[in-house]
Amino acid sequence: MDVHCDETDDPQSRFLEVLAEEARVRGMGAQVTASHTCAMGSYDNAYCSKLFRLLKASGINFISCPTESIHLQGRFDSWPKRRGVTRVAELDRAGINVCFAQDSIQDPWYPLGNGNIMRILDAGLHICHMLGYEDLQRCLDLITDNSARTLCLGDNYGIAEGRPANLLILDAGKRLRRAAPPGQSADLHSSRQSYFAAPGGADSLSGISLTLTRPRCRVNPLLARGFMWYLLTTFSVPAMGSSVGAGSLRITRTLIL
Known part of the structure; x- marks a missing residue:
């Protein structure tokens, strides 16, 4: 189940919390993916600290589309202007499954894009401040192993x-x-x-x-x-x-x- 969730930079948007709790209660976390979750980039750290405990307990997966998010979000900001991307690095370091993807290719939401996942990885690492040595050592997981887990590929991968x-x-x-x-x-x-x-x-x-x-x-x-x-x-x-x-x-x- 792929839920396009909180694709907004509104810091009061709380659909992710509802989704995670429903997945936890129903025991469906491994089969549920929260895509975008851009609002998380606008949450304050105190709320995120509480939210991450629920996210880990739920076992849901995350997909970030960095090129689309940075293009669409932050439109109401002057300066400083938010990036509008979810907390990929923080999710990854917390042991929560997260991966990069592209969901728009030359359409009304994103006029560029060609489905090249290496280009998405490059953009995502820059946008999410993940160019440190340890991040780069395992960055390919964000478009390979983590993605396979999100898709529940099992022995087909x-x-x-x-x-x-x-x-x-x-x-x-x-x-x-x-x-x-x-x-x-x-x-x-x-x-x-x-x-x-x-x-x-x-x-x-x-x-x-x-x-x-x-x-x-x-x-x-x-x-x-x-x-x-x-x-x-x-x-x-x-x-x-x-x-x-x-x-x-x-x-x-x-x-x-």
């Missing part, structure tokens, strides 16, 4: 044999660089046409070994220096622009470098 091969390969050798890779990535999806892009140029690319349960997949350039190689049936992509149709992929073997 993760790097393990037999699971759907939906993955993003980043050209980044060090953990901190993965938060802001140098414009190179490869997106692989198990059930839709796959598209791979590497703006760095052909001299930075070479083959990658994949396995297909059904040997059909559209392939454009993959990165040779990605931080993960997923080995699925031996299927080699030797160069740019190779194309062999579209199909379903599943992980049969993994090797993490």
